[in-house]
Amino acid sequence: MSAPRPLRLLSLLLASSGIAVAHDHAQDPTLRASEPDTPAIASPVVVPLDAGNRAALPRHAVEAVAHGQTLRCEGVSLTALLQAGDAMPDTPLRGPHLARYVLVQGRDGYRALFSLAELDATLGNAQVVLADRCDGQPIGDDAGPLRLVVPGDSRPARGVRQVDSITVIVAP
Numbered sequence: 001m002s003a004p005r006p007l008r009l010l011s012l013l014l015a016s017s018g019i020a021v022a023h024d025h026a027q028d029p030t031l032r033a034s035e036p037d038t039p040a041i042a043s044p045v046v047v048p049l050d051a052g053n054r055a056a057l058p059r060h061a062v063e064a065v066a067h068g069q070t071l072r073c074e075g076v077s078l079t080a081l082l083q084a085g086d087a088m089p090d091t092p093l094r095g096p097h098l099a100r101y102v103l104v105q106g107r108d109g110y111r112a113l114f115s116l117a118e119l120d121a122t123l124g125n126a127q128v129v130l131a132d133r134c135d136g137q138p139i140g141d142d143a144g145p146l147r148l149v150v151p152g153d154s155r156p157a158r159g160v161r162q163v164d165s166i167t168v169i170v171a172p
């Protein structure tokens with residue numbers, strides 16, 4: 001059975017006038033202009049770890065439990081390092097930044113991640129340190145020269161030793 005006559009007439013009229021009923025241009029991502037105030041976030045962003053970059057940042061002392069011993073380590077805040085490397089805004093995270101994470105990898109391929117929101121001072125406010133000295137000395141090759149210290153974690157599993165890359169990624 002076909003539509004009642006007045007409805008058929010109405011859709012005919014709309015079609016001939018060029019008004020698209022079924023195709024909403026505002027919903028079509030291929031037709032929508034990009035929004036100027038939300039630029040795409042680069043991904044991945046590789047964070048420079050060289051001594052020159054780290055030297056510009058404030059240093060923090062932190063205790064690390066390693067092999068059952070407590071070490072006094074020092075280094076830079078992971079949050080500050082990411083902010084200085086343009087890998088994280090230095091303002092409270094919003095919108096798509098809440099779906100970004102930082103992947104820390106060791107020379108042996110061991111990896112651990114943190115969400116940017118964990119690190120944001122107004123959200124998780126986690127104090128994570130990228131250490132380059134423990135017990136007053138540079139960190140030896142077995143664990144260094146750079147290691148992560150995560151004092152807020154109950155186990156040291158995210159304390160990546162021999163850190164060789166830090167990358168910030170937008171979750172797929």
Ligand SMILES: Nc1nc2c(c(=O)[nH]1)N[C@H]1C(S)=C(S)[C@@H](COP(=O)(O)O)O[C@H]1N2
Pocket residue numbers: 065066067068106107108109110143155156157158159160161162
């Ligand atoms: N590069 C690297 N870092 C690592 C690991 C690893 O296998 N490789 N193991 C993690 C785990 S599971 C723990 S519990 C701690 C142990 O640190 P420790 O061996 O210095 O006590 O290191 C973490 N960091």
Ligand SMILES: [Mo]
Pocket residue numbers: 156157
């Ligand atoms: Mo572990």
